[in-house]
Amino acid sequence: MRNNSSSKATILGLLRAHSTGGGATPPQAVAASEVFANLSQGGSEELFEQFSRAVTTLKGEVHRSNDMRAAAQLIAKLTTDGGISRCVRQRAPILDHLFQGYPELSTLESGMCVIDGNDSATEIPHSTIEQAQCAFTTVDALVARTGSLVLRSTSAGGRRLSVLPPVHCVVATLKQLSPSLTPWLRTIKDDRSWSCSTIVTGPSRTADIERIIVLGAHGPKRLIVIVIADPGETLN
Amino acid sequence: MASASEHSQFIDRSEVKAADQTHRKRLLKVIASYDSVVTNQKQHQFHDWQSARETAATIKDYVLDNLPELLEQFERNATANGMQVLWAKDVADAHTLVDEILARHNIKKVVKSKSMTSEELELNEFLEHRGIETLESDLGELIVQLAHEKPYHIVTPAMHKSKEEISEIFERTLGCAPTHDAEELTGIARDHLRQVYITADLGISGANFLLADDGSILILENEGNARLTTACPRVHLAIAGIEKLLPSITDLELFLPLLATSGTGQQMTAYNSIIRGPKRPHEGDGPEVMYLILLDNGRSTIYSKPEVRASLRCIRCGACLNACPVYKTVGGHTYNTPYSGPIGAVITPHLKGMKEWGHLAYASSLCGACTDVCPVKIPLHHMLLTNRQEAHAETPSLFWSSALKLWAGAMQHRFIVDNGARAARLGMSLLQLCAPRLAKKIPKPAARSFSSWWRNNEE
Numbered sequence: 153m154r155n156n157s158s159s160k161a162t163i164l165g166l167l168r169a170h171s172t173g174g175g176a177t178p179p180q181a182v183a184a185s186e187v188f189a190n191l192s193q194g195g196s197e198e199l200f201e202q203f204s205r206a207v208t209t210l211k212g213e214v215h216r217s218n219d220m221r222a223a224a225q226l227i228a229k230l231t232t233d234g235g236i237s238r239c240v241r242q243r244a245p246i247l248d249h250l251f252q253g254y255p256e257l258s259t260l261e262s263g264m265c266v267i268d269g270n271d272s273a274t275e276i277p278h279s280t281i282e283q284a285q286c287a288f289t290t291v292d293a294l295v296a297r298t299g300s301l302v303l304r305s306t307s308a309g310g311r312r313l314s315v316l317p318p319v320h321c322v323v324a325t326l327k328q329l330s331p332s333l334t335p336w337l338r339t340i341k342d343d344r345s346w347s348c349s350t351i352v353t354g355p356s357r358t359a360d361i362e363r364i365i366v367l368g369a370h371g372p373k374r375l376i377v378i379v380i381a382d383p384g385e386t387l388n
Numbered sequence: 389m390a391s392a393s394e395h396s397q398f399i400d401r402s403e404v405k406a407a408d409q410t411h412r413k414r415l416l417k418v419i420a421s422y423d424s425v426v427t428n429q430k431q432h433q434f435h436d437w438q439s440a441r442e443t444a445a446t447i448k449d450y451v452l453d454n455l456p457e458l459l460e461q462f463e464r465n466a467t468a469n470g471m472q473v474l475w476a477k478d479v480a481d482a483h484t485l486v487d488e489i490l491a492r493h494n495i496k497k498v499v500k501s502k503s504m505t506s507e508e509l510e511l512n513e514f515l516e517h518r519g520i521e522t523l524e525s526d527l528g529e530l531i532v533q534l535a536h537e538k539p540y541h542i543v544t545p546a547m548h549k550s551k552e553e554i555s556e557i558f559e560r561t562l563g564c565a566p567t568h569d570a571e572e573l574t575g576i577a578r579d580h581l582r583q584v585y586i587t588a589d590l591g592i593s594g595a596n597f598l599l600a601d602d603g604s605i606l607i608l609e610n611e612g613n614a615r616l617t618t619a620c621p622r623v624h625l626a627i628a629g630i631e632k633l634l635p636s637i638t639d640l641e642l643f644l645p646l647l648a649t650s651g652t653g654q655q656m657t658a659y660n661s662i663i664r665g666p667k668r669p670h671e672g673d674g675p676e677v678m679y680l681i682l683l684d685n686g687r688s689t690i691y692s693k694p695e696v697r698a699s700l701r702c703i704r705c706g707a708c709l710n711a712c713p714v715y716k717t718v719g720g721h722t723y724n725t726p727y728s729g730p731i732g733a734v735i736t737p738h739l740k741g742m743k744e745w746g747h748l749a750y751a752s753s754l755c756g757a758c759t760d761v762c763p764v765k766i767p768l769h770h771m772l773l774t775n776r777q778e779a780h781a782e783t784p785s786l787f788w789s790s791a792l793k794l795w796a797g798a799m800q801h802r803f804i805v806d807n808g809a810r811a812a813r814l815g816m817s818l819l820q821l822c823a824p825r826l827a828k829k830i831p832k833p834a835a836r837s838f839s840s841w842w843r844n845n846e847e
Contacts, residue, residue: 160475166688173453310673311619353656360528364570371612
């Protein structure tokens with residue numbers, strides 16, 4: 153780009169003329185336990201309770217399934233009740249196992265558009281995803297304190313999948329619960345494979361009109377989180 | 389001439405807005421609802437809000453102390469991530485860069501998510517002039533864009549509009565049926581924008597933070613419009629001020645809840661996206677190219693002035709606007725700047741010129757409510773005093789300096805004070821006879837001076 157290096161030199165020159173630092177060590181990373189009053193110290197059951205409360209407060213839905221079969225039955229019921237038949241999902245071991253391994257979901261799977269967020273060969277048009285009624289994805293982690301889900305472009309079917317359809321259904325495991333965001337932040341720092349990651353807390357919302365909260369502003373109106381306690385040996 | 393006009397326009401607009409009861413009622417209702425959730429969130433979430441803001445201020449001060457080095461570190465890491473980092477000294481510089489991006493990628497249609505830096509650049513007008521179709525995607529921003537207005541507030545751009553007004557705007561510009569239901573109005577915007585995300589060539593966003601160690605940008609939003617803006621179009625352009633840095637990705641643990649709490653009273657904003665660059669070769673979607681414009685536009689001037697440098701800690705939460713008795717009375721548009729309220733009054737004169745904008749420092753009662761609520765502890769009301777000094781030095785008024793000298797001299801002589809008051813009473817009686825309407829507007833002088841009362845009542 154034209155004139156770019158000269159602008160950079162000018163700006164940095166102006167700053168350097170008045171900069172006071174140079175070599176000082178950065179402040180220590182903030183420990184979540186020191187800052188937040190609502191950080192859970194308990195085990196996975198307590199974390200699940202806190203996570204569930206936080207998501208429900210935000211009008212998201214949390215379901216707990218003991219195993220894969222229960223999760224498949226739950227998804228079958230949720231989709232039937234919601235009149236959902238046109239779905240998209242991410243290609244991921246836990247979702248492949250659910251949708252291909254249980255007859256309850258075979259009808260849903262037969263009309264399913266499966267997307268590999270880690271494969272540029274799958275050039276799926278925006279409209280296909282936009283017209284789906286529900287998207288199924290996995291997550292990197294669940295944050296109990298804030299009821300947040302952490303999605304990565306390489307491991308959640310890309311950037312579009314979890315935001316275009318009106319319903320986003322997440323399949324996670326109890327082991328993915330973390331008290332705070334920090335452990336995940338530390339892990340992803342060294343993984344340079346992804347280009348976009350989103351920390352999702354509740355369904356899409358707006359309060360731009362007279363501060364009245366409306367769900368589903370531009371993203372999903374419904375956020376469903378299914379937490380599987382024991383997904384079995386291979387998937388745990 | 390120009391200085392007189394901005395200043396006098398400010399006063400004219402203030403007089404209109406301060407007397408507009410409907411406007412005031414709506415504003416106070418919205419801010420009262422904000423206040424209650426924010427107070428709750430501070431207590432519910434933090435051990436000690438005061439120490440959290442102290443920590444945040446320390447981190448931002450470290451950023452300012454090491455700004456040139458951190459900017460270079462950020463650029464190195466972002467470039468390694470595939471982002472194209474560009475630098476803009478001022479508005480003209482940024483416009484040139486945008487022009488080159490438009491030409492290089494043959495851009496015809498733009499979708500924008502909320503960005504205050506793009507307001508500094510008046511980007512919508514700029515793109516319109518070039519015949520580029522541009523649509524704001526944040527609901528509040530869309531409403532003010534369709535109404536041909538500027539954002540009213542840093543965080544909630546359409547907080548001054550009623551459901552009825554919004555319905556009228558949508559009916560007129562989008563041709564939809566009128567409705568006074570907030571959910572239906574939101575649905576209209578959602579449906580209208582869906583096709584725009586999918587067909588736009590370029591997505592333009594701001595950035596709430598730049599992470600030096602990760603080389604990524606952060607976008608906080610609740611609606612999902614920024615996620616769509618940065619996911620669907622083939623080119624993504626982000627524009628950020630050079631002060632937006634945080635040293636490390638781990639600083640998000642504190643700064644995401646901090647901004648959410650002060651901005652909207654949420655524990656976390658619904659969507660916090662960390663964007664490192666365009667899609668990776670192996671990834672299935674995302675833009676093919678990503679640019680980031682690092683914008684100076686007067687920030688280095690603020691940086692050079694020790695008295696106001698800390699204003700660069702600002703994370704644009706809008707809390708000082710909501711706390712300010714002047715903002716709550718005159719409203720956002722009266723300021724006529726992208727950044728209104730106390731923070732706007734502090735930074736605007738340094739970004740756009742003290743001569744024309746120095747008057748904003750006087751749009752404050754110096755009560756310090758802004759300083760009290762600031763999550764990064766910017767001493768805003770002290771800076772407003774500093775700006776007053778600088779504004780005064782820029783445009784010294786012979787009238788005022790001589791008038792104040794005379795006043796100071798007179799105040800030191802009892803004889804002049806007593807007789808001055810006597811003369812004022814006489815003047816008022818005359819004025820009441822000649823111009824009673826004018827006399828009504830002027831406060832009546834006391835019937836007698838304090839010293840004469842004291843003489844008579846002294847035991």
